[in-house]
Amino acid sequence: MRDFQLPGRSAVYARNGICATSHPLAAEAAVSILKQGGNAVDAAIAGAVLLGLAEPQMTGIGGDCFALISPAPGAEVVAVNGSGRAPKAAQAADLRARGLSTVPLYGPEAVTLPGAVDAFCTMSERWGKLGLADSLAPAIAYMEEGVPVAPRVAFDWQADHGVLQGAARRHFLQDGRVPRVGDIFRLPGQAEVLRRIARDGRAGFYEGEVAEDMLATLQALGGLHEAEDFAAMRCTFGAPISGQYQGQTLLEHAPNGQGVTAILLLNILKRFDIAALDPFGAERAHLEAEAAKLAYDARNRFLADADHMTKLDRLLSDDLADQLAALIDPRRAMAAPAELSEAVHKDTIYITVVDRDRMAVSLIYSIFHGFGSGIASEKFGILFQNRGAGFTLAEGHPNEMRGGARPMHTIIPAMLAEGGRVTMPFGVMGGQYQPNGHARVMSNLTDFGMDPQSALDAPRSFATAGGLELERGYRPEVRAALAEMGHDLREPASPIGGAQAILIHDSGVLEGASDPRKDGCAIGY
Incomplete structure (x- = not known):
């Protein structure tokens, strides 16, 4: 239990349903759908979708x-793959x-087909109870009426607005x-x-006028997108991948997402007695950093x-986890892996919902960098990732750009399961950090016995090519x-x-936890 004389937040306990996400209006909209008789998918x-207005620099x-759904x-x-x-x-x-060594970040070359809308439509049809019109109603109303800009959103907006160009401004x-x-x-x-x-x-x-608006914008900038590309966009379904840690099963989305990196990182860490260490001490941060360097290097290749x-x-x-763990010196840092030629960043939203029938949804939704490509369609203002x-x-890399392929993705939803039952849908935003974040949350829960809110509140570190980032905690x-x-x-x-x-x-009983690093909260009923 937290010290109530110190700043912090309590978890939310409810019986019928909970939504946890990074903006309270979106959490409230989700719970209102549950109260109308909708399920966790609705x-x-x-x-x-409302978060595309409430946090427009993050998603849209x-x-x-990507989503994991426990019906x-x-x-x-x-596992639902809604990546374009x-x-x-x-x-x-x-x-x-053309002499390029990387894909230009803010040109039409970086714009892949928007995949989320097809995924939402398909998820609603396959699992929803109320129908798509009911699910979209809150966002439609807020898009017209507007929402007040929240503090963290304003902070990010100020940092990222320079990429906006043309109609996006x-x-x-x-x-x-x-x-x-x-x-x-408003939008x-x-x-x-x-x-x-x-x-x-x-x-x-x-199809129709909306697709024509998007195509006209992209083609005017030299984009290679065609109407047939948009019409052919379809999400796909599959099984999650999984790993074991301290008696718990971690479910992750299969590639092209980077969920396998979280499993590999935990496989390396379980070769060490993490539970015997100070959770906020140097030894744990060091071992986690070294394991992350090795896991991310494998991901990059x-x-x-x-x-x-x-x-x-x-x-x-x-076998791979054994080999990589043997490379770690418990007292000395190794060099960080080389930086990726492909871009990585940290802007996305995550939402999780569990309903009264215990259907659980773990969903992550992004336009990649802050304000994505910075390009928006002229008439409708659709911001492209x-x-x-x-x-x-x-040349020859498995992640080489090619027509019809999906790029390596940083966004990954997750779930914990025990005894064949999902026990906790969760996600950690932060682009490249996400696998490290999943591993840290799982270790906080299992190695150190933290409750979910404490596991999210705890200070974080992350080894990047530029050094070891440490939060002020x-x-x-x-x-x-x-x-x-x-x-x-x-x-x-x-x-x-x-x-x-x-x-x-x-x-x-449902227990909802929400990271204080964002504007959001958990709301239940």
């Missing part, structure tokens, strides 16, 4: 999503011929300036798009679209010890990630 869609209908207690979990593909005409060789700035805390922000053009999706399903987005990846079994193997910058241009003596081990310490410019979780107790 509610998760409602909250996620021009982006992608009922004990049922097989389904490169247009069929896209080829790395063409960019190399008109849709996402107010009289040319960045909105301030409390300013009302009436997207309200109209959502009305068409509510009426016509995916055809309201991928092998992770790609599942259609082009051959090393998944190797990344999940105990720049997820195509997640491809490499290195670490003690000075810990910093000194890590520096003595050879770590190049850095203070991150913003908090490392943001997380949400819902623990499903054996008693049936």
